[in-house]
Amino acid sequence: MSLESVSLWVLALGGVVSALSMLVRRASGHGVPAFLGLWSCVSGCLIGLCGACAGLRDGDGLSSLFQLPVYVVGCCAAVHAYGYLRGHAEGREGAFWLFFNGMLASMVWVTAASGFLEFLVAWELMGAMSFALVAFEYRSKDSAGASWGYLLACQAGGALLMVMHAMEGGTGAVALAAVVVGVLGFGLKIGLPGLHTWLPEAHPAAPAPVSAVMSGAMIALGFYGVLTQVPLPSAGPGGWRLVAWLLAVCGTVVMVPAVALALAQNNLKRLLAYSSVENMGVVALGLGLGLYGHCCGETLMGVAGIAGASLHLLNHALLKGTLFLGAGSVLRATGTLELDSMGGLLRRLPQTGALFGASAVSLSGLPPFNGFIGEFLIYYAAFLGIRHGAAGSCATAGDLAFLALCVLAVLMLALTGGLAAAAYARAIGGAFLGEPRTAAAASAREVAPCMRAAMWVLSALSLTVMVSSPFLCRALMPPVLSALGLPSSASEVTQVSCLLSRVALVSGALLLVTALVCVARRCLPHGAETPVRPTWDCGYARPDARMEYTSTALVQPLMDYFAPLLRLHRRTHPAEGLFPEHGSVGLHTEDLANALLWRPLHRLTWRVADVVHRLQSGYLHLYVLVMVIALLALLAWGWLDGMSLSSRGGMVK
Amino acid sequence: MFSEILYVIFLALDLTLLSSSRLLHCIRLVALQGLLIGLMPLADAVLRSELRPSMALMAMVSIVVKAVLLPRLLSRAMRRAQVNRELEPLAGYSVSTLAALAMVALSFVMVRSLPLSEYTTHPLSVPVSLITMLTGLFLIIARRKALTQALGFLVFENGITVFGIGMTLENSFIVELGILLDVLALVFIMGIAVFHINREFAHIDTDRLNHLGDWSAQEPELKTEQDEEE
Numbered sequence: 001m002s003l004e005s006v007s008l009w010v011l012a013l014g015g016v017v018s019a020l021s022m023l024v025r026r027a028s029g030h031g032v033p034a035f036l037g038l039w040s041c042v043s044g045c046l047i048g049l050c051g052a053c054a055g056l057r058d059g060d061g062l063s064s065l066f067q068l069p070v071y072v073v074g075c076c077a078a079v080h081a082y083g084y085l086r087g088h089a090e091g092r093e094g095a096f097w098l099f100f101n102g103m104l105a106s107m108v109w110v111t112a113a114s115g116f117l118e119f120l121v122a123w124e125l126m127g128a129m130s131f132a133l134v135a136f137e138y139r140s141k142d143s144a145g146a147s148w149g150y151l152l153a154c155q156a157g158g159a160l161l162m163v164m165h166a167m168e169g170g171t172g173a174v175a176l177a178a179v180v181v182g183v184l185g186f187g188l189k190i191g192l193p194g195l196h197t198w199l200p201e202a203h204p205a206a207p208a209p210v211s212a213v214m215s216g217a218m219i220a221l222g223f224y225g226v227l228t229q230v231p232l233p234s235a236g237p238g239g240w241r242l243v244a245w246l247l248a249v250c251g252t253v254v255m256v257p258a259v260a261l262a263l264a265q266n267n268l269k270r271l272l273a274y275s276s277v278e279n280m281g282v283v284a285l286g287l288g289l290g291l292y293g294h295c296c297g298e299t300l301m302g303v304a305g306i307a308g309a310s311l312h313l314l315n316h317a318l319l320k321g322t323l324f325l326g327a328g329s330v331l332r333a334t335g336t337l338e339l340d341s342m343g344g345l346l347r348r349l350p351q352t353g354a355l356f357g358a359s360a361v362s363l364s365g366l367p368p369f370n371g372f373i374g375e376f377l378i379y380y381a382a383f384l385g386i387r388h389g390a391a392g393s394c395a396t397a398g399d400l401a402f403l404a405l406c407v408l409a410v411l412m413l414a415l416t417g418g419l420a421a422a423a424y425a426r427a428i429g430g431a432f433l434g435e436p437r438t439a440a441a442a443s444a445r446e447v448a449p450c451m452r453a454a455m456w457v458l459s460a461l462s463l464t465v466m467v468s469s470p471f472l473c474r475a476l477m478p479p480v481l482s483a484l485g486l487p488s489s490a491s492e493v494t495q496v497s498c499l500l501s502r503v504a505l506v507s508g509a510l511l512l513v514t515a516l517v518c519v520a521r522r523c524l525p526h527g528a529e530t531p532v533r534p535t536w537d538c539g540y541a542r543p544d545a546r547m548e549y550t551s552t553a554l555v556q557p558l559m560d561y562f563a564p565l566l567r568l569h570r571r572t573h574p575a576e577g578l579f580p581e582h583g584s585v586g587l588h589t590e591d592l593a594n595a596l597l598w599r600p601l602h603r604l605t606w607r608v609a610d611v612v613h614r615l616q617s618g619y620l621h622l623y624v625l626v627m628v629i630a631l632l633a634l635l636a637w638g639w640l641d642g643m644s645l646s647s648r649g650g651m652v653k
Numbered sequence: 654m655f656s657e658i659l660y661v662i663f664l665a666l667d668l669t670l671l672s673s674s675r676l677l678h679c680i681r682l683v684a685l686q687g688l689l690i691g692l693m694p695l696a697d698a699v700l701r702s703e704l705r706p707s708m709a710l711m712a713m714v715s716i717v718v719k720a721v722l723l724p725r726l727l728s729r730a731m732r733r734a735q736v737n738r739e740l741e742p743l744a745g746y747s748v749s750t751l752a753a754l755a756m757v758a759l760s761f762v763m764v765r766s767l768p769l770s771e772y773t774t775h776p777l778s779v780p781v782s783l784i785t786m787l788t789g790l791f792l793i794i795a796r797r798k799a800l801t802q803a804l805g806f807l808v809f810e811n812g813i814t815v816f817g818i819g820m821t822l823e824n825s826f827i828v829e830l831g832i833l834l835d836v837l838a839l840v841f842i843m844g845i846a847v848f849h850i851n852r853e854f855a856h857i858d859t860d861r862l863n864h865l866g867d868w869s870a871q872e873p874e875l876k877t878e879q880d881e882e883e
């Protein structure tokens with residue numbers, strides 16, 4: 001019995017036992033179910049982590065790569081959830097742990113499934129479990145809509161996968177169409193452009209640890225599906241090229257709108273959700289570049305792209321895990337997720353604030369942190385693609401188009417990095433800096449130790465990944481490449497990891513110097529107490545929280561640039577009269593995919609349903625008539641089929 | 654020759670059923686169909702002199718249930734609901750007769766090209782069973798009274814049985830018993846339901862039962878519901 005299956009069983013049984021203990025000892029409240037759920041989850045994840053590390057050495061590299069975030073984020077999120085749920089679960093801890101453990105187990109199962117049918121069962125189970133968790137706080141206002149939207153997205157994705165499977169084995173155009181359908185089906189989970197709209201709804205509704213797992217590990221599994229389940233062999237060499245194109249184009253297209261929407265969100269978790277869409281776009285771009293590089297013989301570009309995507313996947317899991325857990329801590333401390341009703345939390349939640357800030361900076365892709373590494377490699381791959389195109393081998397229109405795509409990708413990636421930094425500046429500025437805007441924010445206290453510990457562990461792992469990225473690249477790449485059926489290309493892997501070691505060296509040195517300076521600064525005024533002073537008041541005599549820039553005001557100039565993309569409209573209620581009491585300005589944005597795709601589709605569905613609804617009149621006669629017509633049609637079909645068969649047989653004779 | 658006569662009588666019963674309005678008469682026709690269904694395999698076996706006890710038992714059960722028990726139940730329900738005639742059928746009797754002719758034509762034409770002929774014992778069995786099934790469905794669709802619809806269901810089931818007899822399916826004994834049990838339960842429930850429907854509404858017209866739903870498909874009411882939601 002492998003470690004993987006041991007962890008699967010521990011997770012599943014732990015969840016069930018926890019739920020049962022809730023039923024048995026309803027009166028005991030928090031204690032028993034939470035304890036059982038937490039420890040089964042943590043031990044299952046740790047066992048599985050050992051298995052995944054062993055699997056990287058001598059097993060299926062790809063599934064081990066995708067299991068790593070599940071175990072790491074799952075374990076830390078479970079520890080966080082123990083504190084997060086305390087006093088807020090209304091006696092339903094057992095149910096939470098049942099679904100949470102079940103979600104982790106089904107995610108592991110997805111990566112371990114052998115055939116398509118098993119994969120599909122695991123995939124749907126994962127969707128169902130996470131749906132239950134998204135709907136866990138079902139009494140809140142937005143929960144119903146968000147969870148139904150999520151369920152619909154899951155079901156639609158599953159349906160597309162079945163269509164893909166039905167089209168498998170076709171040749172030519174059918175095989176290529178199967179590839180496209182498969183990418184769309186998994187794209188619903190990943191959040192490819194236009195298919196991402198469930199993310200910003202589901203994440204704010206779900207409990208924070210669940211958001212952390214979903215964002216860090218689950219949506220990434222869509223890439224696993226694209227790489228393993230899409231029927232590429234029947235599509236021939238064109239299949240890989242098509243997937244590469246689709247991923248690269250989708251990644252390039254989705255990044256900037258997603259990050260612009262992140263910028264516009266006032267809800268902290270919605271902001272993080274849009275940022276997840278953007279980061280998945282970055283991963284998709286990296287994978288697309290890597291696969292294309294392998295298709296056209298540019299092995300270095302291929303290795304750099306795939307390595308960049310893999311590292312960014314891991315980094316995103318760690319960082320977004322920290323950020324969502326931080327958002328959960330903030331929610332528990334202040335009772336709100338609206339940035340404009342927080343403020344000044346860094347002084348009240350110093351550890352949570354510091355960890356959130358560090359992770360946010362890192363995820364913006366700024367150099368000394370680990371979020372930079374993956375993006376750096378993807379830049380590198382894109383530049384290699386440009387060089388490949390510019391070297392004069394642009395024989396076909398496709399090569400020329402890919403050159404243009406690479407140039408565009410570099411520009412978009414740069415723009416995305418800057419905008420992500422702005423979005424996180426908004427989040428940190430609105431939530432942690434300045435003065436508290438509400439009484440709830442002013443009276444916030446630092447959260448429970450276990451919630452902080454989970455964030456500390458994830459942040460420490462981020463730092464580890466940053467420093468050890470060259471080794472990680474050298475360990476990850478050969479199994480991943482062989483699992484993808486690509487040549488192992490050892491010299492290119494060495495080249496990429498040498499590049500990474502230089503980056504890691506510089507970044508490490510920078511962090512070390514910064515740390516030394518901080519320590520020296522702390523030691524210098526020996527013995528003197530550092531006085532705690534009020535926040536700088538910008539020269540106002542009696543500053544008030546109402547005089548602060550709101551977080552929306554902070555990014556308003558940037559939002560104006562992207563007004564058409566955000567469908568920005570301003571609602572102004574000017575102050576009137578000589579002694580005005582009320583006046584307000586609000587900026588409202590809307591997701592373009594909702595406005596252009598989903599709302600019209602929704603309206604069309606209603607119209608069709610209205611017509612079909614007339615059949616449901618309550619007349620038994622009508623119902624039977626409809627059935628008889630259907631039966632007669634089938635009979636006629638059989639009749640015509642028989643006629644054509646007999647006529648063909650006659651011709652053969 | 655003998656079974657051919659039986660099939661033709663069966664067909665004639667279908668046609669008569671569609672053109673008669675008296676409920677008691679219809680019930681008797683269906684009872685007669687049940688009797689014929691019991692006799693058909695029996696006659697077949699006697700003629701070929703390979704009668705088995707299980708087959709005889711099956712025929713007995715079938716005749717008792719279909720020709721005696723079910724008609725009794727239905728005529729009792731009819732008497733208690735005090736209805737005698739199907740007065741305003743959704744499709745009139747001349748239309749019904751024309752439809753019956755169309756069904757006969759359709760079935761005979763279709764069966765010729767259905768890939769079944771190698772399994773059937775008798776060339777008439779499949780078309781007659783198709784016609785009987787269509788007749789049953791037609792009764793359900795085109796008649797108002799709950800009783801006639803129950804009859805339609807019975808006729809439909811008779812058609813299935815004729816099909817089974819014609820195809821001489823393996824282990825048909827158990828399957829037929831199961832179907833028989835189903836039908837028996839259904840007619841029991843239907844008999845009780847007809848009585849209760851009549852007591853509550855003073856009629857047994859199923860097309861007026863849709864007022865029982867929580868909502869109605871009529872347009873204005875839908876709109877007010879939507880307005881309230883908004």
